[in-house]
Amino acid sequence: MASNCRKISPIISVVVLFLFFIFSVCPVESVNFNGSNQNFHSRKESLKMRFIRDSLMKINKPSIKTIQSPDGDLIDCVLTHQQPAFDHPLLKGQKPMDPPERPKGQNTTSSSMSKENVQLWSLSGEFCPEGTIPIRRTTEQDFLRASSLRRFGRKIRRPIRRDSSSYGHEHAVGYVSGNQYYGAKASINVWSPRVANHYEFSISQLWVIAGSFGDDLNTIEAGWQVSPELYGDNYPRFFTYWTSDAYQATGCYNLLCSGFVQINRRISIGAAISPISSYNRGQFDISLLVWKDPKHGNWWLEFGNGVLVGYWPSILFTHLRNHASMVQFGGEIVNNRASNSHTSTQMGSGHFATEGFGKASYFRNLKVVDWDNSLMPLSNLRVLADHPNCYNIQGGINRVWGNYFYYGGPGRNSRCP
Known part of the structure; x- marks a missing residue:
């Protein structure tokens, strides 16, 4: 055994001398693991920024005019036929549809929200020119705030069963089900609830x-x-959303992907709402109506009194090509339990339903659209709160407000630890 060791030792000596020579001549370049790590992160950061720049090129369309909003938003006036909707492979080459027949029973007084300023960007009275639509410009910072670049502008994948608050989503809602529905309408009280952290809403x-x-x-x-x-x-902002596969790969907020076709030059989806309600003082609400065009089957959105915002083409959907099977109204928050306790993110006004008008937030004049394109009052409204000690709801009906409910709450409190 000793003889074998003596035979191998000269070879080992040569190897050791060779390695010593290599490390002496280039000690830094040969073992600079920190440099390699920095290069890796640099490449990763470069790919990230390239992805963001490419995404911004797709989302932000060329504009013929830009309006600066008091809240810092830039509102781009984009030619109607160049809006993101028409990037969708099923909508390429199309033009916006003509306005549909409005539901019967809808108030058509001469006053119109198109003559009112309900968003911060238009407080000066300046709107986009005819033939264009206002689109809130998406920025690099918007992407950098996102928890997922790939899912920017989308909700996380989750079930929306109302008997569960899994995935941290909690609700206080009124709902109807069991029939065929062709739309819904409500006036929604607008507040500015406190949101506890960056990743909640x-x-x-x-x-x-x-x-x-x-x-x-x-x-x-x-x-x-x-x-x-x-x-x-933390501004309250007018928003839209759609999905045809349970929030997996289709749909998005506002105009952040192709799909929703906007026709209005005075309403910017995603822009801040003004004015808003104040506790025990002035109250402000917005009226929204969604209904299915009986002729073409598209789902139209009205904001205010007679102001058409645009529509979701029926071709985007599977089941909603026909009709809805459920309509819901109410509040939703995300509770990520960042401090191992319930979030203090507020819903609605941040006050419980029992406080009533001027203090609690409300939905009023709740209606659905029937098979014959008629607005109908609700006959079987049910209300449900996932965690009533955190956020609750109380429904009612009267001659002025029709079907209504108060809802909301502060989140974490002595009964909601």
């Missing part, structure tokens, strides 16, 4: 739903939201 909206609560879920959604991650501030 507070939404008040209506949902038009079809399909099961599996992967084939179809929804159309509209309302107002406070989302620091999406917008970088």
